[in-house]
Each structure stands twice: as structure tokens, then as C-alpha cells.
Amino acid sequence: MPGWKAGLAAGAALLLGAVVVLALRRAGPPARCAPGMVALGPRCCGEGQRLDAGRCAGAPRRCSADLTVTAAGCVAPSATVRIAAGTLRLGPSDWEAQGVVDTREVFVSAFSLDAFEITEQRYAACVGAGACAPLPLRGEPGVPVTGITLAESARYCAFAGGALPSRDQLAFAAAGPSGRRYPWGDTGAVCRRVAFGLRSGPCGWGATGPEVAGSRPDGAAVHQGGQVFDLAGNVAEWAAPEPPEGEFSGTYGGSWADEAAAALRTWNRRLVPVSIRAPDLGFRCVYPP
Numbered sequence: 363m364p365g366w367k368a369g370l371a372a373g374a375a376l377l378l379g380a381v382v383v384l385a386l387r388r389a390g391p392p393a394r395c396a397p398g399m400v401a402l403g404p405r406c407c408g409e410g411q412r413l414d415a416g417r418c419a420g421a422p423r424r425c426s427a428d429l430t431v432t433a434a435g436c437v438a439p440s441a442t443v444r445i446a447a448g449t450l451r452l453g454p455s456d457w458e459a460q461g462v463v464d465t466r467e468v469f470v471s472a473f474s475l476d477a478f479e480i481t482e483q484r485y486a487a488c489v490g491a492g493a494c495a496p497l498p499l500r501g502e503p504g505v506p507v508t509g510i511t512l513a514e515s516a517r518y519c520a521f522a523g524g525a526l527p528s529r530d531q532l533a534f535a536a537a538g539p540s541g542r543r544y545p546w547g548d549t550g551a552v553c554r555r556v557a558f559g560l561r562s563g564p565c566g567w568g569a570t571g572p573e574v575a576g577s578r579p580d581g582a583a584v585h586q587g588g589q590v591f592d593l594a595g596n597v598a599e600w601a602a603p604e605p606p607e608g609e610f611s612g613t614y615g616g617s618w619a620d621e622a623a624a625a626l627r628t629w630n631r632r633l634v635p636v637s638i639r640a641p642d643l644g645f646r647c648v649y650p651p
Contacts, residue, residue, distance in 0.1 A: 394553045394565060396426040396579055399436070404566030406557075406577050408436040416570045417502045428576050428591070429504065437504040438478035438576040444587035444651055447472040448539040450530055452629045470534045475527065476646035478575040478591050479506035479599065485518060493521040504574040506597045506644040512611050512636040515600045515645040524647035526602040529631065531648055532614045536583055536593040537628035544626060545583035545593040551623035555581030556595035558626060560618045571641055572596045572618045594626040597644035609636055617642035 395406035402413040408422025408431065418435055425436035452466045483503035488494035495514055497507065512526075519525050527535075536545045546555055553565035557578055560569035573596055582589035593599075594615050603611035610633045616625030619642040624630065634643070 396554070396577060398424045398426040398429075399574075399577055404560045404569035406573055408574075411435065416568075417500060418504075418574065419502075425574075426577055426579055428579055428589075429574065432503070435502055435504050436574050436577065437483055438481060438574070438591070440484060441477040441588070442474045442649060443477045443585055443590050444474045445472065445531075445535055445585050445590075446587070448534065450534040450537065451539075451541040452533060452537060468530055470530050472651040473527075473531055474587075474649040474651050475531065475535050475590060476524075476648075477588060479597055479644050479646050480515075480518060481505060481575050482507050484522075485510075488518050488521045491521070494518050500571055502574075506572050506575050506592075508572065508597055508641050508644050509639040510644065511639060512600050512603065516602075519645075519647035522647055522649075524649040526600055526645065527648040529601045529604065529612050529614070532593070532599060532601050533628055535585075535590050536615065538583065538585070542583075542628055544581070544628060545590070546581050551594075551626055554578065556626055557592070557618045558595040558616055558623075559621045562621055564621065569618055572644070594628075595620070597642055598632065598640075600643065600645040603636065607633065610634060611636050613643060 395401050398409060399406040400409055405413060405418055407418035408425045410423035411418045411420045421433045422431055422436055425431050429436040429438055448470060450468050450470050481504055482499045485494060485507040489496050494517055497509060516526050542548060544551060555578055557573040558565060560566035576591040581594060582591045583593050596618055598613040598617045599615050601612045601614055612631045613634055614631055616630060
């Protein structure tokens, strides 16, 4: 074979090989953790951290884009997002909601909402100020506080100048005026977007608590005022009780322990006792716009 033909054949083989490698990469499952985070067991930790008894430990070199690098780990900032007034529509456009949720259409006034779930760092500041009751914490400042009752959550929100959101405010923040099935859209409940199924699959095994708040930016709900993170998964969130709930109140969003995508729907609601302390239940606050 002449030299130029051999060179052409070799070049074609290299090009074919590159195409095959690229196709295999695209065909494989997407990364579970956002850029700046690495998968360690069931967790997504900052680059340079290690997993220690289920905790992301050590000082990270890098975190995902929306988080702050600190000596104690990746931590979400104290940020709020203004959500414009609009009409909340839930149920009729989602066949999976039929018979599960009542069709609802209600006007929601403008409000501001915590962009991230309330973290252990923020809650510890309230305890230090003498305004919140001490709780057993995991010792990881960037994870959402859990094991907290409805009343304790409301006390923190009052300290922060806000209140617990209503069921309509939480649902509207997640679903938007278009009535999305998930905070990010109508399809794609995958592990890179939402922290769920971390205890017994499908996204991990053996987790004992939530991820760092804000570590799944691909699953954020986008509003004109900014992005709201973890409205699905990570921790389910308290909503202010409504009559006639009495000793029960609604929680929304599903959590790291849920194994099915149905728990992540924007219309999904679970009634629990107001005094319950659960490792997959946390909160965020709402504020005047």
C-alpha cells in the first residue's frame, strides 16, 4: 500500500476511534455530582475532601459554583430570591396527579424565599444568639438542619425576619406559573439534578443524612429573581399549617431517603405530626417581597 494510503487509513482509524469513545461517554450515565464536587460513597463532597462517618470532612479546594469554599466545607450563602406574583395551577396537566391531588388554581402574591434550605451553620447562629433551641447537629455546616419540629422551624424564621412558607408559596416556587412537574421542568428526575434515593438507591447506598444544600444546581427552579435550590429532594420541607390540619402539617419536595421520583413532584404533599423529628425533614423561610 502506498504511504499516503496507509497514512489516510491510519487517520481514519484514529478518527473512528475518537468517535466511538465520544459516543460511549455520551451513552453512559451523567455525572451524579456537579463540577467542583466529587462522588464519595453516597455523598457529593467538595474537591479535596474525604468521607468520614458519612460526613464530608476536611477543607475543600473547590465546591460547586453556587457554594462558598470554607475551611469546614462547602456552604451555601444566605441568599433570598424574589418570586413574582402569579397563578398556581396544579393537577390537571399531570396524569400522575389524577386522584392523588385536587385540581388547584390560586393566585399567589409576590414573596421572597430562601434560595437554599436552612443549613446547620445558619441555625447554629440562631442558637448562639439565644433565639433558637439547641439541636443535635451532624457537624457539617453546609448540610440542611434536620430533626427539627414545626415550632422550632417557625422560631428560626421569626429570628431571621420571616416566617414558614405556606403550602401555596412552596408549591408555586417549585412549579412556577406553568405548573411544572418538577422544579426544573416536566421530565428528567435524575441523580445529577436532585438528591434522592441515597439510602437504598437509585442514586446511592448507605446515606444517613442529606447532601450539602445547593450541591445539585442542575435541579434549581429558575425565576426572574434568581434560582431556588433543592425544592425537590435533599430534605422535605415544612409548610405553615392550615386549618383543619390541627396537630399535623404538610411537608413538600421529597428527600434524600425517598426512592421514587413520585415523591419529588411539585404537587406531592405528606402530612406529618407537627412534633416529629425526622432525619430527612428540614425547612426554609419566606419573607416580604
